[in-house]
Amino acid sequence: DTGVSQNPRHKITKRGQNVTFRCDPISEHNRLYWYRQTLGQGPEFLTYFQNEAQLEKSRLLSDRFSAERPKGSFSTLEIQRTEQGDSAMYLCASSWGQGAQDEQYFGPGTRLTVT
């Protein structure tokens, strides 16, 4: 257990529905990252926050995806109008520091299945 928690651990939804995932990072960590991982592949960066500010977004993050970190603590990732191609593991990671050269601690992920 790294101290990063994600909920729910599994989510099955029908195509077209909206889903929201939550990540609780290690409490003193100022950076929070979201990744997507499909079977047999490495995690793909989606976005990251420094405190409450969303500083970078990948081009993978379409306009159906939105992430928030309103108080600089927990974060939510929402996917609107889900598509089957959204089925993946969504991973959250947190770190303490000012740059990417700080160890990221990953949560267990939320596995999304879109039927």
Added chain:
Amino acid sequence: GESVGLHLPTLSVQEGDNSIINCAYSNSASDYFIWYKQESGKGPQFIIDIRSNMDKRQGQRVTVLLNKTVKHLSLQIAATQPGDSAVYFCAENGDTGNQFYFGTGTSLTVIP
């Protein structure tokens, strides 16, 4: 995006032998690299990192080698144990330094 790939998708080793997992990266601007271990049903776990001003770094039973000339990274695991069975990813921080690009992964199986 970046291209971080692994030469072998699967690797089987006998318990007690040494394991070597290789990784090629494409972005010469990357200056920080990490090896992660991911067990089934879990998120990636940090193993060891190396900065571009180093060629070698050792941890407990693990060594990472960086060859910037050919953009190659390797992870050596000494005296491999059954608990080392997992998928191993290398990751680089790319142009901006704020994103990490992961390779496809190598599945390591340790045969008792």
